[in-house]
Amino acid sequence: MAPVTRRTSFPKVVIERDSDSEQSSSDDDEQEQEEEILEDEENGVIENAKIEKLEVGFDANRKGKTPITLTLRKVCKVCKKPGHEAGHTTLNCPHRVTTEHGVVPAPRRKTSKPLEYVFERQLRHAIPAIKPKYVIPDQVNCAVIRYHSRRVTTLEFHPTKNNILLSGDKKGQLGVWDFEKVYEKVVYSNIHSCIVNNMRFNPTNDCMVYSASSDGTVSCTDLETGISSSPMNLNPDGWQGPNTWKMLYGMDINYERGVVLVADSFGFLHLVDMRSNHRNGDAVLIHKKGSKVTGIHCNPIQPDILLTCGNDHYARIWDMRRLEAGSSLCSLEHKRVVNSAYFSPISGNKILTTSQDNRLRIWDSIFGNMESPSREIVHSHDFNRHLTPFKAEWDPKDPSESLAVVGRYISENFNGTALHPIDFIDTSTGQLVAEVLDPNITTISPVNKLHPRDDILATGSSRSLFIWKPKEKCEPIEEKDERKIVVCDKAEKKRGKRKGDNSDESDDDGFISKLKKPKLKQTEWKLSRCSKKG
């Protein structure tokens, strides 16, 4: 249904006259582009070009008027050119992530601010002059398929237990998975009633985890028992309609003050005291009234310095010691909604934001010129209401504070199969360092988290979770590959049992599924398979 109606409603109408005098230079450009694309199409390079020409029914000979050609074209939301669209299989978008493409370079300013000078002097020794070689976790090591009952919305690694991954979903479930033991997993269903947007471990008790949800509550859950309390509930009177229902999105912990900071869908910031587990102080308006605050991050060096971002197209820096409406230290303007904003993980001196205008923005120094970003990197991570918003995140282990990971919306056509890779981007240059993909991951992967200590990537893609490790740390490829994949769906489980696949390795919740044979030849894949540990 949708594709048919869309086709008639979507194309932009451009009227081109075949008269010499009326052609502007921009028309020229457009015509040139179009000719190029048509040529490509003849060569069979472009699969997705959708250009239609309609001769409008004017009589060309009558009164000597030139015929009008209407060109209906779909244009890419990223680069505004026809022939491909963000979100669709394409090979020819110049702004799909390619080396150095779509990077707006940093304007080299001489700011001469004393503060920046001092900071740079203090920090320079800590930042290595030669960039370390990036270690990319590019092989799926294990997975739980259909783990959650709805799509995964947030991930968090355990602060001390290296093998534990926490996951939240759209339904409000909270998953705890030991990905080394693969089969050891728990899903708590009674903590939230809808989307879990953010989770943070209690820094003084790593058994306890705080979670912020669109149900308007902050929950504090004991991971061993699953028992949870709600230190905050912004909808104590239940559903009174969409105008009053408050949702909680951004959340972080200021460990020095012992408070949880959480922000709602009406532009307000709230505090929860971790010792008493009760609300602390009044809510403060930190973004446009009535707009969603999508993220909060406390500076890793100075936790009183906050970074927030929201649907009002701004990211803002605040000082907790002077927190009141309108008192932000700095406002970073974006063209669209800002999905996330993070300080760099080590020095806390850089900022990385993800905006729905398909751009990553980097500010190289919070003490420098903040009027415009140091770089804008064009990258396909478009908004779609059915997907969890994409958030580019720093690699917490990269001493140069350059590497970031972000899922890609636009897909690559791998021999007829559309796959959406996960991108590793060097934010200092805009270079695509690596794209990782796997034949078993056919869905878009908007949620990604790099491990704070190990070379591990966790991915949430639809209802499934994947753990990636570097190729060299995986076992060599075997012909009869049986990967560590646990399928959690009940229907799948029954099917597996009927086939007699239920080996003694299986537990009550899942079984080992044989690796699906890729539809493509092995050579087509940049990444090969990783076998099960014996």
Added chain:
DNA sequence: AATCAATGTACCC
């Protein structure tokens, strides 16, 4: 194979 539902953002008035 076809259809449906769920549903966030932008923009108009």
Added chain:
DNA sequence: TGGGTACCCTTGAT
């Protein structure tokens, strides 16, 4: 500022 609605175009279920 609030209501109305067009549009964004995925995924899993049936």
